[in-house]
Amino acid sequence: MEIVAHFEISYYQTLNQASQLVSDSPDFATPDHLIHLYRAMVLNRVFDTKAIALQRTGKIGTYPSTRGQEAVFVGMGDALAKEDVFVPYYRDTAVLLQRGVTMAEILLYWSGDEQGNCFSSGSEDLPFSIPVGSQGLLAAGIATALKIKKEKRAVLTVCGDGATSEGEFYEAINVAGVWGLPVVFVINNNQWAISLSRSAQTAAKTLAQKAIAAGFSGEQVDGNDVIAVRERVGAALKKAREEQVPTLIEILSYRHSDHTTADDASRYEPTGMRDAEWKKEPIQRLRQYLEGLNVWNPSSEEKLQEECVAQVEEAVNIFSSIPLRSPETMFDHLYETLPDVYVKQREQVRSDHE
Amino acid sequence: MSIFYLPDLGEGLAEAEIRAWHVKIGDHVSVDQPLLSVETAKAVVDVPSPTAGRIVKLHGQVGDAIKTHAPLVEFDEEDRGTVVGRLEVGDHVINEKSTAASTLLKEAEKTVKAMPAVRALAKQLNVDLSHVKPTGREGQITAEDVKQATSMQGEVLHGVRLAMMLAMEKSHREVVPVTVFDEADVTAWAGADDITVRLIQAIVAGIKKVPLINAWFDSQTRKLLVQQEIHLGVAMDTTEGLFVPVLRNVEKRSAKELREMINQFKKSVQDRTIAPSDLQGATFTLSNIGSIAGHYSTPIILPPMVSILASGKWRQVVISKGEVSLRLPLSLTFDHRVLTGGEASRFLEALIATLILPSLPEN
Numbered sequence: 001m002e003i004v005a006h007f008e009i010s011y012y013q014t015l016n017q018a019s020q021l022v023s024d025s026p027d028f029a030t031p032d033h034l035i036h037l038y039r040a041m042v043l044n045r046v047f048d049t050k051a052i053a054l055q056r057t058g059k060i061g062t063y064p065s066t067r068g069q070e071a072v073f074v075g076m077g078d079a080l081a082k083e084d085v086f087v088p089y090y091r092d093t094a095v096l097l098q099r100g101v102t103m104a105e106i107l108l109y110w111s112g113d114e115q116g117n118c119f120s121s122g123s124e125d126l127p128f129s130i131p132v133g134s135q136g137l138l139a140a141g142i143a144t145a146l147k148i149k150k151e152k153r154a155v156l157t158v159c160g161d162g163a164t165s166e167g168e169f170y171e172a173i174n175v176a177g178v179w180g181l182p183v184v185f186v187i188n189n190n191q192w193a194i195s196l197s198r199s200a201q202t203a204a205k206t207l208a209q210k211a212i213a214a215g216f217s218g219e220q221v222d223g224n225d226v227i228a229v230r231e232r233v234g235a236a237l238k239k240a241r242e243e244q245v246p247t248l249i250e251i252l253s254y255r256h257s258d259h260t261t262a263d264d265a266s267r268y269e270p271t272g273m274r275d276a277e278w279k280k281e282p283i284q285r286l287r288q289y290l291e292g293l294n295v296w297n298p299s300s301e302e303k304l305q306e307e308c309v310a311q312v313e314e315a316v317n318i319f320s321s322i323p324l325r326s327p328e329t330m331f332d333h334l335y336e337t338l339p340d341v342y343v344k345q346r347e348q349v350r351s352d353h354e
Numbered sequence: 355m356s357i358f359y360l361p362d363l364g365e366g367l368a369e370a371e372i373r374a375w376h377v378k379i380g381d382h383v384s385v386d387q388p389l390l391s392v393e394t395a396k397a398v399v400d401v402p403s404p405t406a407g408r409i410v411k412l413h414g415q416v417g418d419a420i421k422t423h424a425p426l427v428e429f430d431e432e433d434r435g436t437v438v439g440r441l442e443v444g445d446h447v448i449n450e451k452s453t454a455a456s457t458l459l460k461e462a463e464k465t466v467k468a469m470p471a472v473r474a475l476a477k478q479l480n481v482d483l484s485h486v487k488p489t490g491r492e493g494q495i496t497a498e499d500v501k502q503a504t505s506m507q508g509e510v511l512h513g514v515r516l517a518m519m520l521a522m523e524k525s526h527r528e529v530v531p532v533t534v535f536d537e538a539d540v541t542a543w544a545g546a547d548d549i550t551v552r553l554i555q556a557i558v559a560g561i562k563k564v565p566l567i568n569a570w571f572d573s574q575t576r577k578l579l580v581q582q583e584i585h586l587g588v589a590m591d592t593t594e595g596l597f598v599p600v601l602r603n604v605e606k607r608s609a610k611e612l613r614e615m616i617n618q619f620k621k622s623v624q625d626r627t628i629a630p631s632d633l634q635g636a637t638f639t640l641s642n643i644g645s646i647a648g649h650y651s652t653p654i655i656l657p658p659m660v661s662i663l664a665s666g667k668w669r670q671v672v673i674s675k676g677e678v679s680l681r682l683p684l685s686l687t688f689d690h691r692v693l694t695g696g697e698a699s700r701f702l703e704a705l706i707a708t709l710i711l712p713s714l715p716e717n
Contacts, residue, residue, distance in 0.1 A: 053386045057404035058361020262364040264397030
C-alpha cells in the first residue's frame with residue numbers, strides 16, 4: 001500500500017471569542033476600517049429587526065433574517081472589488097448594501113415588487129435567488145464568461161449548508177475545478193437547513209472538504225470573526241482574479257433566528273443551544289476589540305445606534321411611499337418582449353382586477 | 355382612526371389563533387411594540403404594532419381564530435401623546451366571531467377550488483367563495499361565478515348563525531339519524547320541579563344503563579369511543595342563533611350545583627362573555643324546546659356525539675273524568691351507524707323510569 005494523495009482542511013480565525021488576536025492582524029484591519037465594518041454589521045442588525053416587524057405587520061412578505069450572521073456578509077461584501085460579480089442567495093442583505101443596493105430596494109423585493117431586484121448599484125451582480133442550490137451554477141457560468149473574455153474579475157457566490165447536498169452544488173464546483181474558473185464559493189454554514197441540523201445533513205466532517213473532490217482547496221473560517229472572513233474571502237478572490245483558481249470557503253456561523261418569518265425554530269432547535277452560541281456573536285466580539293483599542297466607547301455606540309435607526313426609518317419611509325403595483329405587472333420583468341401567450345394572460349389579469 | 359388587519363404571517367395562511375394579548379383598550383402603543391401573540395399553522399409569533407396611537411378596539415379573545423386580512427386592532431392615531439397619570443379605560447374585549455364559527459369556516463374553505471386570480475377578485479368584490487356555486491372544470495369557481503354571486507340579493511350568514519348552518523350541514527352529511535318518541539308521566543311532580551335539572555339527572559341514569567349513548571364517533575377513522583364522563587351540551591336560544599354551552603361532569607353534580615351552572619351559562623351566553631372552551635367537548639346534548647311551543651321534534655346530532663334528547667311542551671292528558679295526567683314529551687335521536695334501536699329504547703326506558711319519580715333524593 002502507498003498513499004497516493006493526502007488532503008487537509010484548515011480553519012482560520014483572527015479574533016477569538018474573547019476578542020483577542022490569535023493570529024497576525026491583516027493589513028486592511030486598521031482601526032478606521034474595522035469601525036467601518038462594525039458600523040455595517042450594526043446597520044445590518046437594525047435593518048433586520050425592522051424587516052421582521054414589517055413582515056409581522058403585513059408590509060412585506062416572507063423574510064429571512066441574518067441575525068447573528070452579520071460578520072459573514074459584511075466580511076464578504078467588504079472583500080469584493082467593485083468590478084467583481086456577486087451571485088447572492090437570500091440572506092445577503094449586508095453584502096448588497098455594501099454593493100450600493102438601497103435598503104428600500106431590498107424591502108421592495110421582499111414585499112413582492114420585482115422593481116426591488118432592479119438594483120441601483122450599477123454593478124453586474126445578480127438579483128436574489130431563492131431556489132436552494134441554484135446559485136453555484138449561475139456563478140460558474142458567469143465566471144466562464146469572464147474567463148473567455150480574459151477579464152481580471154472574480155465571481156463570488158454563497159449558499160447555505162443545506163445547498164451542499166444538492167446535485168447542482170457538486171456540478172458547479174466540479175466545473176469550476178476542471179475549467180479553472182475565477183469563482184469563490186462561500187458556504188454560510190449556520191448549522192440549520194430550515195429544520196435539518198448540520199449533523200443530519202451530511203456525514204462529512206467538514207463542508208469545506210467537498211472542494212477536494214472538485215480538485216481545488218477548501219477551508220473553514222470562523223463566521224463570528226469579521227476580520228478572518230474579510231481576510232480569507234479577500235485572499236480567495238485575489239487568487240481567482242489573478243490565477244483563475246476557484247476556492248471553497250465554509251464559514252461557520254449560527255442562525256440566531258427562525259429560518260424565515262414563516263418558520264418557528266422553537267419546534268426543532270434544542271433549548272439552550274442558541275443562548276450558548278450567542279456568546280460567540282460577532283458584533284459584541286468586534287466591539288469589545290475596538291473598545292480595547294480605545295477607538296470605541298459607549299457614546300460612539302449610542303450615536304451609531306441612533307444613526308442606524310434613522311437610516312432604516314428613512315428607508316422604510318421611501319419604501320412605503322412607493323405605490324403598490326397592479327397584479328399584471330408580474331409579467332413585466334421576465335422578457336424583453338412578452339410572448340403572445342403571456343400578453344393574453346396579462347390582459348386577463350388586468351381586466352379581472354379593474 | 356385606523357384599523358390594523360391581520361396580515362398573512364406565513365406563506366398563504368388562512369388564519370391565526372390568538373394566544374395572548376399584550377395590550378388592552380386604552381393603551382398607548384409605539385411603533386413595533388408587541389401587540390399580541392398568535393399561533394398560525396406554522397409558528398407562534400409576536401405581532402408588533404404598525405403604528406403609534408391609542409388602542410380603541412381589539413377584535414377577538416384568546417383562543418379565537420382570526421382570518422387573514424380580518425380586522426385585528428383599531429387605533430386612534432390622533433391620540434399619540436404621552437399620558438401622565440391613570441387613564442380610565444375599559445378592557446372589555448369585543449368578540450365578533452365565535453371559535454366554533456371560525457373552525458367550521460376553515461373546514462368549508464378546504465372544499466373551495468379557485469385560481470388565485472379568482473380569489474383575488476372575490477376578495478375585491480367581497481364575495482365569500484364558500485358560498486359560490488362553481489361551474490368550472492372539476493368544481494373550480496370561475497371569475498364569472500364570482501361576478502354572478504354579487505348579483506344575488508340577501509345577506510351572507512355570519513357569526514353564530516353561520517356556525518349553526520355549518521354544524522347542521524356537517525351532521526346532515528355524516529349522521530344516519532333515527533328519532534324515537536315517547537313521553538314521561540310526571541304528574542307526581544305536581545309541577546314544582548326544575549325540569550331541566552330533572553332531565554339531566556334522568557339522562558345520567560339512562561347513560562348508566564346504556565353507556566354507548568354517551569360516546570364519540572369519528573366517521574373518518576371509524577373509531578367509537580365511549581366517554582367515561584358526562585359533559586352535557588345544553589342548547590340555548592338567542593336572537594343571534596344557537597349556543598350550546600357544556601356542563602362538565604353532570605354525573606357528579608347535585609341538583610343545586612346543576613341549577614347554578616345553568617344560570618351562570620344563561621347569563622354568560624346572554625352577555626356574550628362565554629369562553630370558547632365552555633362551548634366544546636360535549637358528550638351528549640339536551641335541547642329543551644318545550645319552554646316555547648312544540649311537543650315533539652327530530653333533534654339533530656352534533657358529531658362526534660351519537661345522540662341528542664329534546665324535551666317538548668307539557669301535555670295534559672285526560673285519563674278519566676276529572677283526572678288529568680301531566681306528560682313530558684321526549685324525542686331521542688340516535689346515530690344508527692353506531693347504536694341499535696334496542697340500545698336507544700333501553701336508554702329511554704331508564705330515563706323515563708327516573709323522570710317519573712316524585713322527587714330524587716339528594717346525594
